[in-house]
Amino acid sequence: GIQVEQSPPDLILQEGANSTLRCNFSDSVNNLQWFHQNPWGQLINLFYIPSGTKQNGRLSATTVATERYSLLYISSSQTTDSGVYFCASWTASGGSYIPTFGRGTSLIVHP
Amino acid sequence: DTGVSQDPRHKITKRGQNVTFRCDPISEHNRLYWYRQTLGQGPEFLTYFQNEAQLEKSRLLSDRFSAERPKGSFSTLEIQRTEQGDSAMYLCASSARDRGYEQYFGPGTRLTVT
Numbered sequence: 433g434i435q436v437e438q439s440p441p442d443l444i445l446q447e448g449a450n451s452t453l454r455c456n457f458s459d460s461v462n463n464l465q466w467f468h469q470n471p472w473g474q475l476i477n478l479f480y481i482p483s484g485t486k487q488n489g490r491l492s493a494t495t496v497a498t499e500r501y502s503l504l505y506i507s508s509s510q511t512t513d514s515g516v517y518f519c520a521s522w523t524a525s526g527g528s529y530i531p532t533f534g535r536g537t538s539l540i541v542h543p
Numbered sequence: 544d545t546g547v548s549q550d551p552r553h554k555i556t557k558r559g560q561n562v563t564f565r566c567d568p569i570s571e572h573n574r575l576y577w578y579r580q581t582l583g584q585g586p587e588f589l590t591y592f593q594n595e596a597q598l599e600k601s602r603l604l605s606d607r608f609s610a611e612r613p614k615g616s617f618s619t620l621e622i623q624r625t626e627q628g629d630s631a632m633y634l635c636a637s638s639a640r641d642r643g644y645e646q647y648f649g650p651g652t653r654l655t656v657t
Contacts, residue, residue, distance in 0.1 A: 436585075463644060471634055475586070477601050479646035518585050519645070524612030530599055531576070531646070 434459050436521055438534035445509050446540050453537045455519035462523050464495050465491040466504050467535070469516045478504070478517075497525045545569070547649035548634050555603045556625055562640055563621045564652045568637030574644060575618050576632040577610055579603065580651075592618060625656045 435458035445451055453489040455464070466478040479486050479493040481502065486493055490509075502521075506513055516538050522531040548567045556562050568575045573594050578586035589608070590600045594615040604610075607625075612618040622629055634648040639651050 467645060470645075473580075473653070475634065475636075476647040477645065477647060480643060482643070520585075530588050530601070531589065532588070535583075535585050537651075 433530055434461060434467060434523065434532045436519060438517075438519060438537050440537060441535065443537055443539045444458075445539070447509060447511060447541055447543050449509050449541075450505070450507045451509060451539070453506070453517055455502040455504070455521070455534055457500050457502075457521045457532075460500070461521040462496065462497075462525065463531075464497075464502055464519060464521045466493055466502070467520065468513075468515055469520045471515065475518070485494050485537040506539075509539075511543055513542050514539055516543050547560065547637050547647055548589075549633075549649040549652050551652055552650060553653050553655075555657065557633035557657055558627060561621065561623055562625060563619055564635075564654075565619050565631055565633060566635030566637075566649060568635070568648055569618045569639075570618055571651055572639045573602060573614055573615070574638045574640075576636045576638075576646065577620050578616070578636065580632040580634055581630075589620075598645075610656045624656075627656050630656045 437456045467475045481495045483497045490507045511531040518536045520533045550565045576591040579587040580586045592612040607623045632651045634651045635649045638644040
């Protein structure tokens with residue numbers, strides 16, 4: 433199956449700083465999502481981005497499918513951005529469809 | 544659109560007991576997924592349904608685990624003869640073809656086996 437690696441595993445920022453989270457995947461995919469998991473365990477959709485670039489407020493994401501990576505940018509970070517960020521990728525081929533998550537990037541934003 | 548719901552939110556059980564969890568997907572979402580997440584790890588895929596058909600099962604899904612989606616709407620996940628290693632967060636997600644199969648997650652059921 434597809435392997436998904438996220439970096440860095442941990443990130444500590446001061447409020448207001450910018451950051452870039454990376455997701456590498458081992459094979460070509462046609463689906464990719466970024467999630468934020470809050471302290472209560474709820475996975476919140478950030479972006480569905482199999483290719484290209486999207487922006488939503490202070491967050492943006494870029495996926496370069498041909499080079500097998502995706503980036504999540506957080507600008508002007510806030511304490512509420514703290515939590516774990518996951519990317520998940522999957523492909524649908526031959527009827528098989530198994531989403532694979534990375535191990536996540538744990539982000540702490542200090543006031 | 545009320546979101547994905549899961550019940551119960553927390554379950555504490557003794558080793559050897561059976562437990563059943565329920566997931567109600569977003570209405571009209573034809574795909575439904577079950578995942579398991581342990582501390583410090585990302586969610587691990589267990590199984591998924593398209594309508595009422597179970598199309599994929601992970602090797603993580605041992606014989607003690609069974610999932611159903613009898614009418615293509617809600618789904619249940621049953622764990623028989625629970626073991627301490629089954630303690631985890633069990634997550635459900637749903638998706639629809641007309642939204643590119645973007646997944647929407649429920650709040651999860653946290654299982655503790657004592």
